[in-house]
Amino acid sequence: MKISILGTGYVGLSTGVCMAEIGHYVTCIDINQQKINQLRQGFSPIYEPNLENLLQKNTKAGRLTFTTSHQEGLDSAEIIIIAVGTPQGEDGSPDLSYIIQCAKDISPYLTDGAIVVIKSTVPVGTNENIQKIIMNRCNRESTIKMASNPEFLRQGTAINDTLHPDRIIIGANKKEVAEKVGEMYLPLNAPMIMTSIRSAEMIKYASNAFLATKLSYINEIANLCEKVGADVTDIAVGMGADKRIGESFLQAGIGYGGSCFPKDVKALELTANQHGIHFSMLKETMRINNEQQVILVTKAKKRFGHLRARKIALLGLSFKPNTDDMRDAPSIKIAKSLANEGAEVIAYDPVANSNARKILGNTINYASSVEDAAIDADAIFIVTDWDEIKHLDVNILKKMRWPIIFDGRNCLDENIINALDIVEYYPVGRPSIIHPHQQTH
Ligand SMILES: NC(=O)c1ccc[n+]([C@@H]2O[C@H](COP(=O)([O-])OP(=O)(O)OC[C@H]3O[C@@H](n4cnc5c(N)ncnc54)[C@H](O)[C@@H]3O)[C@@H](O)[C@H]2O)c1
Numbered sequence: 001m002k003i004s005i006l007g008t009g010y011v012g013l014s015t016g017v018c019m020a021e022i023g024h025y026v027t028c029i030d031i032n033q034q035k036i037n038q039l040r041q042g043f044s045p046i047y048e049p050n051l052e053n054l055l056q057k058n059t060k061a062g063r064l065t066f067t068t069s070h071q072e073g074l075d076s077a078e079i080i081i082i083a084v085g086t087p088q089g090e091d092g093s094p095d096l097s098y099i100i101q102c103a104k105d106i107s108p109y110l111t112d113g114a115i116v117v118i119k120s121t122v123p124v125g126t127n128e129n130i131q132k133i134i135m136n137r138c139n140r141e142s143t144i145k146m147a148s149n150p151e152f153l154r155q156g157t158a159i160n161d162t163l164h165p166d167r168i169i170i171g172a173n174k175k176e177v178a179e180k181v182g183e184m185y186l187p188l189n190a191p192m193i194m195t196s197i198r199s200a201e202m203i204k205y206a207s208n209a210f211l212a213t214k215l216s217y218i219n220e221i222a223n224l225c226e227k228v229g230a231d232v233t234d235i236a237v238g239m240g241a242d243k244r245i246g247e248s249f250l251q252a253g254i255g256y257g258g259s260c261f262p263k264d265v266k267a268l269e270l271t272a273n274q275h276g277i278h279f280s281m282l283k284e285t286m287r288i289n290n291e292q293q294v295i296l297v298t299k300a301k302k303r304f305g306h307l308r309a310r311k312i313a314l315l316g317l318s319f320k321p322n323t324d325d326m327r328d329a330p331s332i333k334i335a336k337s338l339a340n341e342g343a344e345v346i347a348y349d350p351v352a353n354s355n356a357r358k359i360l361g362n363t364i365n366y367a368s369s370v371e372d373a374a375i376d377a378d379a380i381f382i383v384t385d386w387d388e389i390k391h392l393d394v395n396i397l398k399k400m401r402w403p404i405i406f407d408g409r410n411c412l413d414e415n416i417i418n419a420l421d422i423v424e425y426y427p428v429g430r431p432s433i434i435h436p437h438q439q440t441h
């Protein structure tokens with residue numbers, strides 16, 4: 001099949017590479033010339049495991065090309081996938097200007113029979129509005145074929161998720177349109193669920209908001225565990241063993257971040273509001289998450305009294321491991337809050353240091369290794385559970401002024417903690433480990 005994709009971000013590029021990998025001929029279009037140049041040379045502008053490898057393989061095989069020209073990129077495309085950003089606008093609702101621009105960009109080049117597929121996360125009704133924009137521009141008699149095909153990949157595992165999805169949702173108002181879009185995915189051998197366009201749009205928000213709510217739930221349980229002396233990791237195992245609950249998304253910590261959950265929960269709440277439904281549960285999901293994101297700061301203040309002139313090593317900056325994405329990363333709020341408290345912050349991330357610098361600038365300092373960050377630190381904050389951060393080395397801790405660890409991901413193995421002879425260890429929702437005779441400051 002000949003597929004064109006607009007947007008070479010996390011979703012567009014992963015989709016493009018994977019569709020080429022399963023045998024389609026894919027052209028990726030982006031307005032960012034620098035990205036396209038980089039991609040043409042076989043380099044990925046984003047960090048995503050296995051992406052660059054498949055990018056190079058499929059470009060070489062002649063199944064994957066990149067362009068900034070809509071005319072060239074849309075030439076004889078059977079399916080046109082829109083995968084541009086829908087970031088949170090100032091009022092909290094998704095900014096649809098990139099999608100609208102795409103509609104305008106593609107209108108002159110749409111051929112008969114081509115299907116426009118919206119993969120970006122968009123509020124219910126957006127597909128219909130986009131269809132109208134295209135129809136007006138094309139001056140067409142016949143209706144433009146549209147489908148909603150929301151994406152569920154996770155950053156850090158985008159390639160694997162795209163090649164092995166739990167399900168594929170296709171929303172279309174005509175059976176033959178849904179079937180044609182489904183044909184594109186047949187080699188994946190994944191379950192497909194066909195719905196109306198509006199239902200498909202809604203499934204995406206309902207899924208993300210549900211997962212975010214599950215996280216706020218377990219995080220609030222974690223806070224309660226600290227008060228009653230229970231261990232949230234045991235609670236998660238006990239709860240997760242019930243198939244109706246499921247074991248995933250029960251890792252308590254410093255709350256959710258990233259480019260999707262925060263904006264999508266807010267967007268769904270706004271949609272509900274617009275339709276007279278007061279979705280107060282989502283408000284609570286967001287409130288709990290906002291407080292949870294700074295829980296390490298609260299704990300450190302309690303431990304030290306105040307944080308003025310304390311040197312804090314922030315380990316991990318990206319919103320989760322295996323990505324360089326800093327969008328709505330909890331580390332941003334933590335770093336700013338620590339700086340406001342007068343602490344000296346030195347941060348390290350295996351891949352996100354430069355993206356973090358664009359957001360946090362000189363508010364904090366940046367280290368080139370875990371070891372560099374830890375030197376003379378009063379405390380470590382574990383913010384992102386990258387492998388190299390989970391497996392901290394005892395020699396690194398010896399370089400700290402005093403080894404105190406606030407673990408926002410509950411990721412340090414207990415055996416390691418004991419072996420490392422850490423003086424004080426403060427996880428989230430679990431009993432702290434403190435050696436009182438060694439506690440000196
Ligand atoms: N990031 C994720 O994990 C994820 C997962 C599922 C769904 N989504 C949704 O998918 C959409 C894309 O997210 P993303 O994270 O990949 O975005 P992104 O910001 O990483 O990438 C968007 C890309 O679109 C390009 N672009 C903007 N306007 C364009 C135009 N007119 N023509 C061509 N290209 C254009 C930008 O230059 C950029 O490269 C969003 O709606 C998001 O909510 C994201």
Ligand SMILES: O=c1ccn([C@@H]2O[C@H](COP(=O)(O)OP(=O)(O)O[C@H]3O[C@H](CO)[C@@H](O)[C@H](O)[C@H]3O)[C@@H](O)[C@H]2O)c(=O)[nH]1
Pocket residue numbers: 121151152153154155156208211215248249250251252253254255256257258259260261319320
């Ligand atoms: O048990 C858990 C699982 C996740 N998180 C946090 O939740 C956030 C989101 O994590 P994850 O869902 O793994 O990453 P995303 O790449 O943001 O993926 C989500 O958002 C995407 C964009 O819509 C969807 O496509 C995915 O299905 C959905 O999982 C991150 O801050 C994680 O640290 C936890 O704190 N505990």
